[in-house]
Amino acid sequence: MCRQFFDEPLSLHTSFRIGGPARLFLVPKSVEQMLCALKLYPGAKLLGKGTNVLAPDEGVDVVISTLGLSNFLFDGDLLISDAGVLLSKLCVESAERGLSGLELLYGIPGTIGGAILMNAGAYGAQIADVVEWVECFDGEQMRILHRSQLEFSYRDSVFKKRNWLVLRACLRLTKSDPEAVRSKMEKIMKKRLETQPLDLPSAGSFFKRPHSNFYVGKAIEQLGLKGFRIGDAQISTKHAGFIVNLGSATAKDVIALAQTVKQLVEKHFNVVLEPEVDIW
Numbered sequence: 001m002c003r004q005f006f007d008e009p010l011s012l013h014t015s016f017r018i019g020g021p022a023r024l025f026l027v028p029k030s031v032e033q034m035l036c037a038l039k040l041y042p043g044a045k046l047l048g049k050g051t052n053v054l055a056p057d058e059g060v061d062v063v064i065s066t067l068g069l070s071n072f073l074f075d076g077d078l079l080i081s082d083a084g085v086l087l088s089k090l091c092v093e094s095a096e097r098g099l100s101g102l103e104l105l106y107g108i109p110g111t112i113g114g115a116i117l118m119n120a121g122a123y124g125a126q127i128a129d130v131v132e133w134v135e136c137f138d139g140e141q142m143r144i145l146h147r148s149q150l151e152f153s154y155r156d157s158v159f160k161k162r163n164w165l166v167l168r169a170c171l172r173l174t175k176s177d178p179e180a181v182r183s184k185m186e187k188i189m190k191k192r193l194e195t196q197p198l199d200l201p202s203a204g205s206f207f208k209r210p211h212s213n214f215y216v217g218k219a220i221e222q223l224g225l226k227g228f229r230i231g232d233a234q235i236s237t238k239h240a241g242f243i244v245n246l247g248s249a250t251a252k253d254v255i256a257l258a259q260t261v262k263q264l265v266e267k268h269f270n271v272v273l274e275p276e277v278d279i280w
């Protein structure tokens with residue numbers, strides 16, 4: 001049976017540390033349990049590590065966590081992983097085996113399922129570069145989709161467009177020197193620590209990059225908005241693309257702040273920002 005919790009605060013399950021209770025919070029431990037939970041609660045919200053979600057202050061009815069789907073295995077240069085495994089864990093395990101391909105994504109704090117849904121990327125790499133196939137549930141049946149069917153684009157995938165659940169994925173990595181892989185990962189982590197406000201709760205970059213040569217953080221900084229806050233939601237003083245929670249920010253604070261920023265960016269740069277964070 002699924003582990004189940006009642007009135008579970010979503011602030012404990014989101015990197016923003018924001019969100020009211022899930023009336024029912026389910027943690028299936030197998031694909032069978034997951035499908036059973038989805039059939040019982042078709043309107044449930046899916047949650048991986050909660051690092052790209054803004055959950056509402058009033059909470060939601062049912063949340064199904066993918067974190068119980070936690071197995072992975074290596075087969076030569078292939079890595080097959082359940083959706084709930086943390087991407088950073090897979091980076092470290094790949095490095096130990098001298099397998100290259102995930103280094104630039106090291107430090108993205110979510111699950112592999114969440115990363116595939118939104119085609120997570122950093123420093124010029126994206127998860128789409130290494131995905132070979134994905135096993136998913138389309139609401140009626142399980143399917144295996146080859147990489148050519150995944151419709152990956154900037155922060156988008158077939159799973160996001162159609163609201164399909166990622167269950168398992170196969171990544172193709174490349175044999176390399178373990179030390180070289182590790183050293184690349186260390187450099188990336190150093191860069192993240194230097195440039196991102198990792199000491200405060202956030203959901204990473206709040207807005208998508210509207211086109212390849214528009215840097216949202218720089219634009220917000222040019223408007224003098226670094227440090228600007230509504231309630232305890234603040235434009236990070238370290239990286240203006242991040243909204244951080246100074247302690248007791250509410251989802252309403254974050255949304256009000258994001259709307260203000262969006263309006264100012266549109267007025268001054270004639271660019272319409274869209275959230276990268278999934279606002280429930």
Ligand SMILES: Cc1cc2nc3c(=O)[nH]c(=O)nc-3n(C[C@H](O)[C@H](O)[C@H](O)COP(=O)(O)OP(=O)(O)OC[C@H]3O[C@@H](n4cnc5c(N)ncnc54)[C@H](O)[C@@H]3O)c2cc1C
Pocket residue numbers: 015045046047048049050051052053066083084107108109110111112113114115116117118119120121122159164165166167196198202203204205278
């Ligand atoms: C400090 C920080 C730095 C970050 N840096 C980056 C970065 O460099 N690049 C980047 O791309 N992102 C970054 N992010 C955002 C986030 O980590 C990624 O988007 C990550 O891939 C989200 O995974 P998750 O498991 O946390 O997803 P969640 O936040 O749990 O969920 C996000 C969305 O995906 C859905 N979802 C989750 N799992 C599944 C699944 N198995 N099947 C279908 N839908 C699913 C959820 O319903 C929700 O809509 C950062 C976030 C933080 C807090």
